[in-house]
Amino acid sequence: MNIQEFLTIFISAVFIYNVILSRFLGLCSFIAISKETKPALAMSFAVMFVIVMSSIITWFVYRFMLLPFNLTYLRTISFILVIATFVQLVEMVIRKFSPQMYRAFGIYLPLITVNCAVLGVAVLNIDMFFLNGKQVAGSFYYSLFQGICVGLGYTLAMLLMSGIRERLELCNVPRALKDFPLAFIIGGILSLSFMGFSGFKF
């Protein structure tokens, strides 16, 4: 466990393998909720929070429940259940303690359950930081940090996309390309520019 490792995780999760633009996780929300900056930002923070918390929870579930009892094949089922329950819990807590925030998050919270980015990061953490059924040294911190970085990458992509689409509202575009098709093409160009980071190494 050293600083260099963390730096590599940061660069690769935010830029090189950006969740949305290169791994295609959470693409549905990226296309659907990026029309304006404000909701896009709210969604990004909600996603980031859930990703970080679920990285922590799924690490504990995997390390202390699935690994010792040789149940690793139950990974998918247990992870998605834990994530769904957690999102439900967060929703109830927020509704109880901060109705204002609840209204700001609105429908985005329940949507996060089926956001591939959350389950994707959980699975990715297990694939990367548990080798041959054993955890690498410091795997918990790596998982936590990767969760944070993926959340940051998601926020970055959402911000870029919503900024561009806000301006596009004022432009005249071909009728056939309106909305979805154009959003995908913009995403493609953004992803092309992110490819420039792929030479980065430490």
Next chain:
Amino acid sequence: MKTLIKEFTKGIIKENPTFVLVLGLCPTLAVSVTVANGIGMGIAATFVLLGSSVIASLIKDFIPGKIRIPCYIVIIATFVTIAEMSMKAYSPVLDRALGIYVPLIVVNCIVLGRAEAFACKNNLASSFFDGLGMGVGFTLALILISAIREFLGSGQLLGHTLIKGFEPIFVFGMPSGALLVIGLLLGFFNFLKNRKT
């Protein structure tokens, strides 16, 4: 019988999950680098879709409405685990190529969407054909996208070189190529639809 055929065919063109409903794009874009990957993903997703639609329609009278979504997720995750384990056993190469996108079928919106929108309201036979049709539509869409990408990105189709001396355009094998291809395809279908009306 006629309605069953209609349930089956609507998923292929009229309500194609990828091009019309625009659902479940993460795996579509991520694995469509080669046609072989696309077909593998399509078959796995069809299997999960079929299984979960059938079970969801069988148990629709027993599960209370409030907890139906968690129930569906458990059913879907079970089928995904079956698909994952059989893929690991019978086709490890494909399993390695598809990577984390196999477990991610769980959060594919098509599967949950069909259970929630169709299977929980219809009988077994029509749910079966609906699931099958959606799966076939998804697979065909994957094949179309991956064929374009594989041909332009590496000049090959299913591993065979088609045109000698064709200089491949590497961008189409990259993530950005996937987004461009699906954007242009969606635009093309919109254009056809606009012209008809």
